[in-house]
Amino acid sequence: MTGCNWDQERAMELYRRLVRAYSPSAEEFVAWKLRLEQSSPFEILVGIVLSQNTSDKNAFAAMERLRKLLGDVTPEAILRVGTSALEEAVRPAGMHRQRARTLVALAKFVYQHRGWLEELRSIDVEEARRYLMRIPGIGPKTADVFLLMYLGKATFPVDTHIARISARLGIVRKGARYEEIRSRYLELLPRDPELLARLHVLLITHGRRVCRARNPRCNECPLRDLCCSPA
Ligand code: SF4
Numbered sequence: 001m002t003g004c005n006w007d008q009e010r011a012m013e014l015y016r017r018l019v020r021a022y023s024p025s026a027e028e029f030v031a032w033k034l035r036l037e038q039s040s041p042f043e044i045l046v047g048i049v050l051s052q053n054t055s056d057k058n059a060f061a062a063m064e065r066l067r068k069l070l071g072d073v074t075p076e077a078i079l080r081v082g083t084s085a086l087e088e089a090v091r092p093a094g095m096h097r098q099r100a101r102t103l104v105a106l107a108k109f110v111y112q113h114r115g116w117l118e119e120l121r122s123i124d125v126e127e128a129r130r131y132l133m134r135i136p137g138i139g140p141k142t143a144d145v146f147l148l149m150y151l152g153k154a155t156f157p158v159d160t161h162i163a164r165i166s167a168r169l170g171i172v173r174k175g176a177r178y179e180e181i182r183s184r185y186l187e188l189l190p191r192d193p194e195l196l197a198r199l200h201v202l203l204i205t206h207g208r209r210v211c212r213a214r215n216p217r218c219n220e221c222p223l224r225d226l227c228c229s230p231a
Pocket residue numbers: 165168169210211212216217218221222223224227228229230231
């Protein structure tokens with residue numbers, strides 16, 4: 001395939017290529033889903049907050065310290081321990097003051113809105129995003145990860161890997177912002193939460209292994225003939 005015009009057929013080809021190239025990450029995806037099913041929704045949101053803009057290893061270390069501090073990761077436990085202990089616990093994830101503030105805001109919100117999860121389930125995806133983003137510190141990416149991965153609502157979270165790959169592939173223009181990239185994927189792909197969740201994970205794997213920020217490995221890339229800017 002040549003040219004930079006993306007349509008639904010080309011987007012599905014991208015998905016199929018990534019599935020073929022990174023089958024282990026499909027297993028990781030299943031393992032991740034299982035872990036999700038074994039955690040409480042609040043704990044999952046906390047995990048997503050800890051994993052933003054940091055490595056999995058650092059997010060995991062912060063979560064372990066938080067569990068040690070709190071016992072069960074609940075809104076009540078977070079509100080009981082206070083901000084400075086929280087800051088110390090989440091330090092491995094970086095931006096510890098900001099993260100601790102977000103966790104307190106999240107805990108207050110969930111504590112005061114006991115029916116939050118049922119409410120989120122019952123409303124459409126755009127309304128659900130707005131609902132979650134009312135919480136200070138919860139941005140579109142955190143909201144989209146939770147809504148897609150936990151509640152199975154059709155949205156598409158965009159991280160730095162996905163933004164970079166999408167511009168290189170020509171799916172969006174260089175410098176496109178979060179909402180533009182998210183909407184483009186939703187236009188190009190079926191509104192199938194399972195497919196969107198898999199594609200999200202596969203693109204991140206592709207960004208870590210092949211389409212790296214520096215020195216992308218274009219010669220080994222399974223998307224080379226779909227790409228607008230192979231090196
Ligand atoms: S060909 Fe290069 S720039 Fe294009 S997607 Fe592959 S690794 Fe990225």
